[in-house]
Amino acid sequence: MKLELRDIGMRFDNRPVLRDVCICFEEGTVHGLVGHNGSGKSTLIKIAAGYYVPDSGAMLLDDETVPLGSPAVCYQNGLRFVHQDLGLVRQFSALENFGLAAGYDRTWIRTVNWPAQRRRLASALAMLETDLPFDRPVSEFTAVERTLLAIARAIAPGVDGGTARFLMLDEPTTALEGPETERLFSVIRTLASQRVGILYVSHQLDDVLNMTQIVTVLRDGKITATLESAEATHEQLVSAMLGAEAGQVLTRPTAHRPKRKSTHDLDGSPAVEVRGLTAHRIRNVSFSIAKGECVGAVGLSGSGREQLVYALAGAIPATVEEIRVNGVELSGLDPRACLDHRIALVPGNRLAGSLVNEFTIRENLTLGSLDTLTGFGDIVNAAEERRRTESWIERFAILPADPNYRCIHLSGGNKQKVILAKWLAIDPVLMLIDEPTAGVDVGAASSMLGTLRSLADDGHSLLITTSELSDVLPIADRILVFNRGSLVSIVGSGDPEWSETGILNAMSKAPDSADNRTKILELHVGGKEKN
């Protein structure tokens, strides 16, 4: 059994997004698809799902044409999808969302058979070795839980007993942490051994090389390479994605390692001092960040580091004993106070709440710094706004370079750039950044890290929370390590623990014991004195 997409051509607003794309998926094979942000990967998958109708081309299942633009027929033919945006209705419970794609079991009078529905979801989740609250609305789920639900929905057998024959996963691991990723991989292997054909899209090139048998590379909507994964190298993929020259420079993000400052170089005055921060899982955490310092925060999932930046920005309920920015005490943690003290929050792009989708690039870019653009009568200075927008677009190479392009259609990586630029526009004292490279292609990820480091060098203070040590090790001056809601250690870039293993060890260190606490305080104060 094979699924073939032939000569697919697609334009959005007269801009070609896919050009003559031919790709063929075989049963029992894991097929990788990689490409830079905006190269058309998601569009291709949505065409296969019947969500978009391409301008030209055809889809064939075992040489028989499948009508394009019909999600129902795709489903009947056993095509299953986990889309990049997951396609969950936030107000619906997990169970209701499950039924949306996987169909509803019926009783003999045609009402929904909820017990049967529960059993089907439970068995799908069992494959992923997880459990989720079935009746809670998805809006209350974490990013990890949402992803797991979407995956469970795709791999579950349909109501009519029809099973998945081809499964297409669009960046499924962006929101996942290590253990869940491993579980997903083992599910993929199991499914492949049951003759399911799998398409796996990811920006984690090493995962793609490990997991897949064949990998196809897209660049600007064209296929530039189709390689046997066993023989392909990381460098080959990068140069096929970004062009030959780029491939040599940007083999992987860490290669872009800028010269790191030692803590001693930092200007003495702390830009930000936080004492007694408590929020959700975080309990009574204190730290300070110097001007121009880049601080990473890491920890296993559930350690509290996920909430750190959101708590500081007032995005989630939090209390703090004292927080000072440049010596001035903040009255409380709310977004307006943060803006007034020039604290910026850059959420991970997986998270809703970072861009107004219906707004243009220009409107989003200036939303945070609108006060500096308005003059008499609160009128926005249109010429100045346009000028600033164009300079940000140029500086970050945002594509399309059209200030009036609506953000809803931007690819993930470009959204991330717009968010960063929006907050840089307020000339922040402290930038709070969550997962800077999740869902961003290798080229952009590398330049993103470079950008972040240069922001710190320009005198902005940075606090980066991440699940990838490779996001912070190359650029941070210090790393805060969290475990079970507490700050268990602070590692400086000159310390002997400053390595992947050293920090992983620190991550599993138990908090709470009394001497541990004093040690942290010493570390904390010591760090400050060093400054």
Added chain:
Amino acid sequence: MSATRKTFWTKRLGPRSIGAVYVLVALVVIFSVISPTNFANYGTAKLVFNQYAVTGLVGLALLLPLSSGIYDLSVGSTAGLSGIAAAWVLANVSANPLAGVVAGVVVAVLAGLINSAVVLGLGIDSFIGTLATGSIFIAIATAVSGDNTIATNVNGAFQQDVALKNILGLTLPVFVTIAAAILLYIGLEKSGFGRRTYAIGFDVEVARLSGVRVNGIRAAGLLASATLSGIAGVLATAQIGAGSPATGPSFLLPAFAAAFLGATQFKGGRFNSWGTIVAVLLLGTGNVGLLVVGGPSWSPDVFDGVILIAAVGLTSAKGIGPLRIRSLRRQSPSAPNLKAPVDPGLSSEAEEKSAQTLA
């Protein structure tokens, strides 16, 4: 350069951006052909402008709350209450026209404060909250008027000054509405306030995290909508020459129709003042036209329905509405397939959007 200019203008002026304008022109042509003597003259235009100015003003009043993502269903009742307040003061306190106007506006501002307190202070959903306050407002109006019309001193100097003075046959309500449209145009599309208002309407959470004072802006919107509908109520009372609690509420549905039809024009999906004005003119021209050519009594209702569908249908082919036929979808692939059964790939965004448009 000139090529991009050209597409810029064809985009802005094409039927897909301003379908309602095309329907309006078509209406004028059709009525003029049917009845060249009765319809095609300045008198008809005056009639449309003067009669529909107040409807337009109530429609404009809705723009700020709707743009900031909340409803104000009390606009009709507020107009009614303000009209009665003006009439009551004229009849019982002072026959000076200014006294009536001031009374109406003060009452409207109070109504706006009450709406803000209920919706933002108590956190009651705006749909329910303003439905409730509106019901109370109209009850007060009925009680004050004793469920009668108040004509004393209303049909005198007040009517003369407020509703009948004119320039080239256009009366004060027309100018008030134009002024409101200009103010709202600047407020929504040129000012920082407007940008923030739209941001809240599209995504409250993003707006909040961007430091926008959500409640402050929504309160300003509710206050403005109450004030404008209060002024509309006073104007309507003057036009009729009598205060009646039934006057205000009749504006509610046409005003909503105008605001929503307006949102599909010019700005593709944003409530805006010129779109609202065009929408009101469209409804007005249709109704007055039918009257002039002598259509049967049921014809205006049918007409309103047909006009709304035609105007929105023409425009939404571009990709804002769910009304889409297959052939159009092939040309504009960005349109999601809404006819298909539940689609697992439909992003939650798209789903929410289509749900909104359908609502």
